Amino acid sequence: MAGCPVSSSDLVSGSAAASAGQNLPGVDAASIGVSLERVRAFIEPRLSQALELSSDAAPRLAESMRYAVLAPGKRLRPALVLWAAEACGGTWETAAGAALAVEMIHAYSLVHDDLPAMDDDDLRRGQPTCHRAFDEATAILCGDALQALAFETLAREMPPATAARGCLVLAKAAGAEALVGGQADDLAAERGWIPDVAASPGADQMRWLEHVHRRKTGALFLAALELGGLSANANEAQLSMLAAYGRAFGLAFQIADDLLDAEGNEAAMGKRVGKDAGRGKLTFPTVVGLEQSRVRGRALAEEAVISVSGLGDSAAKLTALARWIIARDH
Amino acid sequence: MAGCPVSSSDLVSGSAAASAGQNLPGVDAASIGVSLERVRAFIEPRLSQALELSSDAAPRLAESMRYAVLAPGKRLRPALVLWAAEACGGTWETAAGAALAVEMIHAYSLVHDDLPAMDDDDLRRGQPTCHRAFDEATAILCGDALQALAFETLAREMPPATAARGCLVLAKAAGAEALVGGQADDLAAERGWIPDVAASPGADQMRWLEHVHRRKTGALFLAALELGGLSANANEAQLSMLAAYGRAFGLAFQIADDLLDAEGNEAAMGKRVGKDAGRGKLTFPTVVGLEQSRVRGRALAEEAVISVSGLGDSAAKLTALARWIIARDH
Numbered sequence: 001m002a003g004c005p006v007s008s009s010d011l012v013s014g015s016a017a018a019s020a021g022q023n024l025p026g027v028d029a030a031s032i033g034v035s036l037e038r039v040r041a042f043i044e045p046r047l048s049q050a051l052e053l054s055s056d057a058a059p060r061l062a063e064s065m066r067y068a069v070l071a072p073g074k075r076l077r078p079a080l081v082l083w084a085a086e087a088c089g090g091t092w093e094t095a096a097g098a099a100l101a102v103e104m105i106h107a108y109s110l111v112h113d114d115l116p117a118m119d120d121d122d123l124r125r126g127q128p129t130c131h132r133a134f135d136e137a138t139a140i141l142c143g144d145a146l147q148a149l150a151f152e153t154l155a156r157e158m159p160p161a162t163a164a165r166g167c168l169v170l171a172k173a174a175g176a177e178a179l180v181g182g183q184a185d186d187l188a189a190e191r192g193w194i195p196d197v198a199a200s201p202g203a204d205q206m207r208w209l210e211h212v213h214r215r216k217t218g219a220l221f222l223a224a225l226e227l228g229g230l231s232a233n234a235n236e237a238q239l240s241m242l243a244a245y246g247r248a249f250g251l252a253f254q255i256a257d258d259l260l261d262a263e264g265n266e267a268a269m270g271k272r273v274g275k276d277a278g279r280g281k282l283t284f285p286t287v288v289g290l291e292q293s294r295v296r297g298r299a300l301a302e303e304a305v306i307s308v309s310g311l312g313d314s315a316a317k318l319t320a321l322a323r324w325i326i327a328r329d330h
Numbered sequence: 331m332a333g334c335p336v337s338s339s340d341l342v343s344g345s346a347a348a349s350a351g352q353n354l355p356g357v358d359a360a361s362i363g364v365s366l367e368r369v370r371a372f373i374e375p376r377l378s379q380a381l382e383l384s385s386d387a388a389p390r391l392a393e394s395m396r397y398a399v400l401a402p403g404k405r406l407r408p409a410l411v412l413w414a415a416e417a418c419g420g421t422w423e424t425a426a427g428a429a430l431a432v433e434m435i436h437a438y439s440l441v442h443d444d445l446p447a448m449d450d451d452d453l454r455r456g457q458p459t460c461h462r463a464f465d466e467a468t469a470i471l472c473g474d475a476l477q478a479l480a481f482e483t484l485a486r487e488m489p490p491a492t493a494a495r496g497c498l499v500l501a502k503a504a505g506a507e508a509l510v511g512g513q514a515d516d517l518a519a520e521r522g523w524i525p526d527v528a529a530s531p532g533a534d535q536m537r538w539l540e541h542v543h544r545r546k547t548g549a550l551f552l553a554a555l556e557l558g559g560l561s562a563n564a565n566e567a568q569l570s571m572l573a574a575y576g577r578a579f580g581l582a583f584q585i586a587d588d589l590l591d592a593e594g595n596e597a598a599m600g601k602r603v604g605k606d607a608g609r610g611k612l613t614f615p616t617v618v619g620l621e622q623s624r625v626r627g628r629a630l631a632e633e634a635v636i637s638v639s640g641l642g643d644s645a646a647k648l649t650a651l652a653r654w655i656i657a658r659d660h
Contacts, residue, residue, distance in 0.1 A: 058514035117467045148504040152501035155501060164494045171478050180471050
């Protein structure tokens with residue numbers, strides 16, 4: 001990962017988290033940058049290998065898929081899969097297929113979200129978006145093929161006993177009642193197809209925002225944790241703890257993302273910032289202000305931490321990540 | 331299905347098939363219209379039920395998904411799933427989940443293929459295309475959500491023993507090396523990204539066309555047959571016969587589709603015809619002529635029939651369908 005700006009700034013953020021987390025006992029927050037780097041070193045060669053397609057994949061399509069997935073990323077979702085498996089006594093090897101699958105779904109959703117007919121973005125992960133680097137048709141097909149590859153990878157690589165359940169978990173998280181539904185409602189609000197949202201009282205706006213983000217961003221985090229647990233043959237009690245963590249973590253992540261969009265800088269983020277406010281989009285800071293958003297984010301991070309306390313020391317990385325996520329600068 | 335133009339013309343086509351198939355002993359080709367009508371009566375209420383989504387699915391998105399899937403269709407792919415299961419001693423009930431999943435993948439691929447950035451079509455199944463009836467963003471999300479719903483349905487409803495293998499079969503068929511790869515290569519040729527195809531000798535053009543269509547159209551037919559077999563716990567020998575049928579059937583179907591595009595009328599087809607020739611696209615008739623295309627189509631239909639002869643009388647519907655497909659008028 002030498003020369004990768006995201007990894008180096010992750011290490012910086014590790015220090016930021018250490019300072020933000022210095023009142024939180026039992027967490028070595030400074031190590032989160034190193035821990036994430038280890039996940040990247042494990043998962044990125046496997047992502048690259050999974051994207052070595054045969055000549056039956058059209059060359060331009062195959063190239064666009066590699067471009068979309070292998071661009072520098074934090075690999076938060078694979079980290080959640082691997083660390084959830086670890087927290088339930090499983091291995092990274094057994095959880096690798098699920099980690100790859102979740103990252104492929106994430107990458108596809110970014111490619112489609114960036115399309116001109118959707119958010120119309122030019123920059124993603126510090127690079128031109130897929131439809132800018134290739135073309136719109138290729139970007140549509142790239143997303144479609146990545147979604148299929150996610151299920152192919154999961155069905156092939158998850159332990160047979162849980163593979164079908166794993167496909168069900170991922171499919172629900174990626175579907176109309178979760179990821180895609182959240183994105184559709186987000187668009188609907190932005191385009192005035194649901195005109196009453198922006199004009200409704202703050203409490204209703206908050207409920208709406210949480211309703212959107214629990215699906216648009218949260219559902220895939222939740223699936224990552226469940227899939228990690230399933231890969232490790234976790235019992236229902238463990239799965240339930242991971243799910244509670246995932247719900248709180250996902251919302252904390254989104255609040256942090258909104259805060260970064262409001263305050264952050266483009267170079268550290270690797271994508272256009274200030275765009276939400278620029279288009280009058282509802283975000284946590286625009287609804288309840290920066291300070292209240294920070295308070296809510298920190299409370300959710302602590303809720304996540306408490307959720308997995310029953311898993312003991314093996315959940316230390318999940319704990320550290322939840323506290324880092326709200327302190328990060330990108 | 332009262333008042334549905336596709337079903338009534340299917341019955342007409344049954345008669346056409348009867349006359350075209352009168353020299354083919356052992357096949358009651360006239361019954362194919364009735365057989366397909368029974369499949370529709372079985373599968374369409376189940377499709378409708380699978381598309382009754384919770385309020386977590388954005389209302390406009392959910393509506394677009396119902397619009398795309400429940401538009402009148404021949405339901406050929408569900409028929410192949412159910413009849414393949416039947417040919418291996420299975421029941422329609424056990425194969426229903428696979429039949430729904432394959433139809434959802436088919437419907438999603440049509441929605442995305444019709445997009446302005448892709449084939450830019452206004453008419454599909456006799457109705458405005460999804461992005462015309464709704465909008466482009468909704469059509470993109472509709473396709474994305476239908477793909478996820480296909481895997482959700484398959485993972486939940488296939489018999490547990492074969493569900494993971496079923497997800498793998500469907501994911502490969504829907505992926506970059508099959509359905510999406512074929513579509514990407516088709517676009518690449520049309521847009522001159524592969525400039526040598528149109529200028530190459532006829533034999534090379536034929537190889538290219540078959541290479542595209544075995545993936546773009548054929549792979550999902552093949553998956554339908556395999557999934558039907560897997561739902562019925564077919565053995566490897568039976569699966570292999572079904573696969574051979576699927577490969578021949580898929581290409582015969584595409585040749586027939588090209589012939590209909592060259593000769594057909596829009597009212598019977600429910601979509602724009604003559605569009606392939608209009609944009610200078612390679613098709614079987616433009617490469618080898620109408621008559622040679624018909625000869626090749628009939629030979630492939632017979633190849634399909636012979637492939638499943640080892641399954642005996644229980645494969646009668648597959649046999650009748652292969653002969654009908656090349657004689658149909660829509």
